[in-house]
Amino acid sequence: MDFDKLLKKKSVLSPWLFRINAGSCNGCDVELATTALIPRYDVERLGCHYTGSPRQADVVLITGPLTRRIRDKVLRVWEEIPQPKITVAVGLCPISGGVFREGYAIDGPLDKYIPVDVNVPGCPPRPQAIMEAVVLARQLWLKKLGVEE
Amino acid sequence: MASYLKILLRNLIQGPSTDPFPAGPTFEPDSIRGKIRIDPELCMGCGICVHNCVSNALHLERREDGHTLTCWDNLCCRCATCVMFCPMKAITLLPDWHTAHYQDDKYARIEQKSVTYEPCSVCGKKMRPVPAALLKKLYAGKTDVDAERLTHVCPDCRQLEDSKRNIGQLPA
Structure with missing residues (x-):
């Protein structure tokens, strides 16, 4: 087995997560922190791990309705994440705008600018719902890598 | 010291506190608010739910021969204001919190009921x-x-x- 294939197979164990706050009210961010940090919904059982750098990330979780002020910064950070990446829209706001829909400061929904792969609506979604989304994202990521479990 | 030992002993007997969720069952509170459900038997088409909807998720189409009430699940913030204001109690929120889906299903997640x-x-x-x-x-x-x-x-x-x-x- 050549080195590339071995690396691919080993990296399957750990899709690293990266969070982008695109103008969120912090509700979804608290739920995201909950899924990872407290022992009850331990997301590290799936091999996922929050990273501080976009260049190490595989799955990007975006919260917030994409405000006009933060749009270019979000796009810049999103471009830095290497392919193949899975974009997960967490909460109502990035999916449709939610309660902020059609506000003057909102430039969403997110899929106007970024190809979203998995949605998890809710205001905010339950930690378990976010876990489901991470499981879906992981399956899609494996498919993109060409490695099936 | 003694109380700490008691907690230690209890944790040893109880085992891990992690929810087995993606692999096993999970708990859900009784009052959890999930997907909206419209009862076409009771809906009179008054539109008070549309008037009060916080995120404009509900849409009422009035025609000569009936009306259609639509709710887009990806816009509904589960505030249950429609449930509170509906005079006929035609709207209920199910305890269904399984919301994660792929992008292809985004616009298919609607609840639509017509009355003739x-x-x-x-x-x-x-x-x-x-x-x-x-x-x-x-x-x-x-x-x-x-x-x-x-x-x-x-x-x-x-x-x-x-x-x-x-x-x-x-x-x-």
């Missing part, structure tokens, strides 16, 4: 058949009214009938 209007048995005008439960409430204690027949009598004709019935019972 039927002609009034007296004047023939198109009207929404009155639910039997509502008529029972309206004519509670009136034995001389056939509530079964009134389900297909439009509000104008019903008002006329009620007036005709009541005119002889007015106090002198």
Whole structure:
């Protein structure tokens, strides 16, 4: 087995997560922190791990309705994440705008600018719902890598 | 010291506190608010839910021969204001919190219910058949009214009938 294939197979164990706050009210961010940090919904059982750098990330979780002020910064950070990446829209706001829909400061929904792969609506979604989304994202990521479990 | 040992011993016996969720079952509180469900038997099409909807997720289309109430699940913030304001209790929130889905299903996640209007048995005008439960409430204690027949009598004709019935019972 050549080195590339071995690396691919080993990296399957750990899709690293990266969070982008695109103008969120912090509700979804608290739920995201909950899924990872407290022992009850331990997301590290799936091999996922929050990273501080976009260049190490595989799955990007975006919260917030994409405000006009933060749009270019979000796009810049999103471009830095290497392919193949899975974009997960967490909460109502990035999916449709939610309660902020059609506000003057909102430039969403997110899929106007970024190809979203998995949605998890809710205001905010339950930690378990976010876990489901991470499981879906992981399956899609494996498919993109060409490695099936 | 002793209390700490007690906690340690309890944790040893109980095992891990991690929810086995993606692999096993999870808990859900009784009051959890999930997907919206519209009951077409009860919806009268008054539109108070649309008026009060926080995120404009509900849409009511009024036609000559009926009305359609639509809710896009990806816009509904589960505040349950519609449930509170619905005078017929036609809207309920299910405890279904499984919301994660792929992008392809984004616009397929709607709850849409239509009500067809039927002609009034007296004047023939198109009207929404009155639910039997509502008529029972309206004519509670009136034995001389056939509530079964009134389900297909439009509000104008019903008002006329009620007036005709009541005119002889007015106090002198």
